[in-house]
Amino acid sequence: MSRGGDGGMRLLPWTGPDGQRCYVSADDDGGYVSRLADRMEAVQLETGTEILGYATTLLADRECRATSDELRFCAQRLIEALRDALRVAESRGGRIGVG
Numbered sequence: 001m002s003r004g005g006d007g008g009m010r011l012l013p014w015t016g017p018d019g020q021r022c023y024v025s026a027d028d029d030g031g032y033v034s035r036l037a038d039r040m041e042a043v044q045l046e047t048g049t050e051i052l053g054y055a056t057t058l059l060a061d062r063e064c065r066a067t068s069d070e071l072r073f074c075a076q077r078l079i080e081a082l083r084d085a086l087r088v089a090e091s092r093g094g095r096i097g098v099g
Contacts, residue, residue: 008094009025010034010037010091010094010095012037012040014040026095044087045085048084051074051080052078052081054074058070058071
């Protein structure tokens with residue numbers, strides 16, 4: 001299956017009910033779903049930036065007062081943020097012919 005940039009498909013920043021990848025026609029650049037995807041990608045990247053700031057603060061504590069539950073929660077959110085950022089990068093790379 002071809003990807004964006006050549007009339008192909010754009011990878012969306014969310015998955016289907018069973019975790020499958022979702023796509024929209026790359027010809028739909030100005031369409032509702034594409035605009036929604038653009039907004040979702042922006043929110044995902046902003047959230048990742050916020051989580052990174054939280055993690056940086058949490059780990060900067062030299063006395064390590066964070067509990068194991070706090071560190072586990074932070075690691076889980078960082079994993080989610082990285083997964084989202086990689087998906088955004090893949091989607092955008094596909095639209096400019098990289099990948």
